Amino acid sequence: MEKFASAAELVAKLKPDRPVLASRPHAAGRAARWFLENFPGDVAYAYKANSSVFMIGALYGAGIRHFDVASVPELEDAHTIPGAHLHFMHPVKSRSSIRRAYHEYNIKSFSLDSEDELRKIVEETTGPNGLARDLVLFVRVAVPAINSRIPLERKFGVAGEKAADLLVKVRQVASELGLTFHVGSQTMTPDAYSHALTEVHNLIVRAGVVVDRIDVGGGFPSIYPDGSPAPLSAFIDVIKAGVEELPVRNDVRLMCEPGRALVAEAESVIVRVDARRDNGLYINDGGYGVLFDAAHLNWIYPAQLVSRDLQPGEQLAPFELWGPTCDSIDRMKGPFLLPSMIREGDYLEIGNVGAYGRAISGDFNGYGKYDEAILDDEPIMSMYGGATSGARTAEG
Numbered sequence: 001m002e003k004f005a006s007a008a009e010l011v012a013k014l015k016p017d018r019p020v021l022a023s024r025p026h027a028a029g030r031a032a033r034w035f036l037e038n039f040p041g042d043v044a045y046a047y048k049a050n051s052s053v054f055m056i057g058a059l060y061g062a063g064i065r066h067f068d069v070a071s072v073p074e075l076e077d078a079h080t081i082p083g084a085h086l087h088f089m090h091p092v093k094s095r096s097s098i099r100r101a102y103h104e105y106n107i108k109s110f111s112l113d114s115e116d117e118l119r120k121i122v123e124e125t126t127g128p129n130g131l132a133r134d135l136v137l138f139v140r141v142a143v144p145a146i147n148s149r150i151p152l153e154r155k156f157g158v159a160g161e162k163a164a165d166l167l168v169k170v171r172q173v174a175s176e177l178g179l180t181f182h183v184g185s186q187t188m189t190p191d192a193y194s195h196a197l198t199e200v201h202n203l204i205v206r207a208g209v210v211v212d213r214i215d216v217g218g219g220f221p222s223i224y225p226d227g228s229p230a231p232l233s234a235f236i237d238v239i240k241a242g243v244e245e246l247p248v249r250n251d252v253r254l255m256c257e258p259g260r261a262l263v264a265e266a267e268s269v270i271v272r273v274d275a276r277r278d279n280g281l282y283i284n285d286g287g288y289g290v291l292f293d294a295a296h297l298n299w300i301y302p303a304q305l306v307s308r309d310l311q312p313g314e315q316l317a318p319f320e321l322w323g324p325t326c327d328s329i330d331r332m333k334g335p336f337l338l339p340s341m342i343r344e345g346d347y348l349e350i351g352n353v354g355a356y357g358r359a360i361s362g363d364f365n366g367y368g369k370y371d372e373a374i375l376d377d378e379p380i381m382s383m384y385g386g387a388t389s390g391a392r393t394a395e396g
Contacts, residue, residue, distance in 0.1 A: 286323015
């Protein structure tokens, strides 16, 4: 894998014909170290966010040993990581995936949000010696999404009397009982965790059960041009305060599942401008590739020109981007602020695409093929203080 000092150096040397996925493993390592030093529990990386060897290697090198997996292919891949602790946290699993996870891969940790799912887990982990006695089961609680870019409460989670009844039933079969929730992806303010932990508090009181583990899920934000999230330290402070008020044991074990916050800023895509029409730029990656969120969720990524210096008097102007496929929905409306005299043949670095971009990209219309490289410089924007622009620190 070739390494470059920056995207500008890469473009100057290679003039790549295909888009380039450019990784900054040092940025992922920095983010992981921050979480490991500041979160008072296990940090389980959400494997779905980005499972490239560069990201996993950087996170592992920084000390990450817990991983949140959601499918058999993910656990098969993650199971090869030395000393990995895997948590199968998808609330709905096939019987075969439960059976294989437990019996073939020695996975003990599962989430669920219904009695039907509990029944499946109990039945499929039962062996010749009877019921499994080593299950760590997390009940997924439905909590309101507050100030999150992608709410997640509608698909999974149980609440109210059903949740209390489920907790009692899970307590009867689990070696360790946990509660988990997800406040929504890219949650901008920490009050979402405060509200969620209040729901958890009320539910524990209602069910009257002893809880061994609390998993506060994911949702921790990264930084993008169209939003300024609270510092990550504020999220940790709120979580600590909320857990302190819970009616749980003093030695309750905590876990979180960051994905975006660990890897978003650790990867960029370098694209070429193949045409300009007014303030529309036609580039060689798009909504069927790494830029899915920009096309379908109106995500605005930081972008910069990397093939030349600004011309005298050249100002920034708002642009929309069009992907390379023949589909008219392959559009990233932005606005993306770029030099006003941008033209065919220029190259752009679109940053902070490390979360979900690589994972979602496909090969529709024959596109979706990338060259890869490693960059030694800082991300365009960062939550952790290192950035070429838009820098802030996780502390505030």
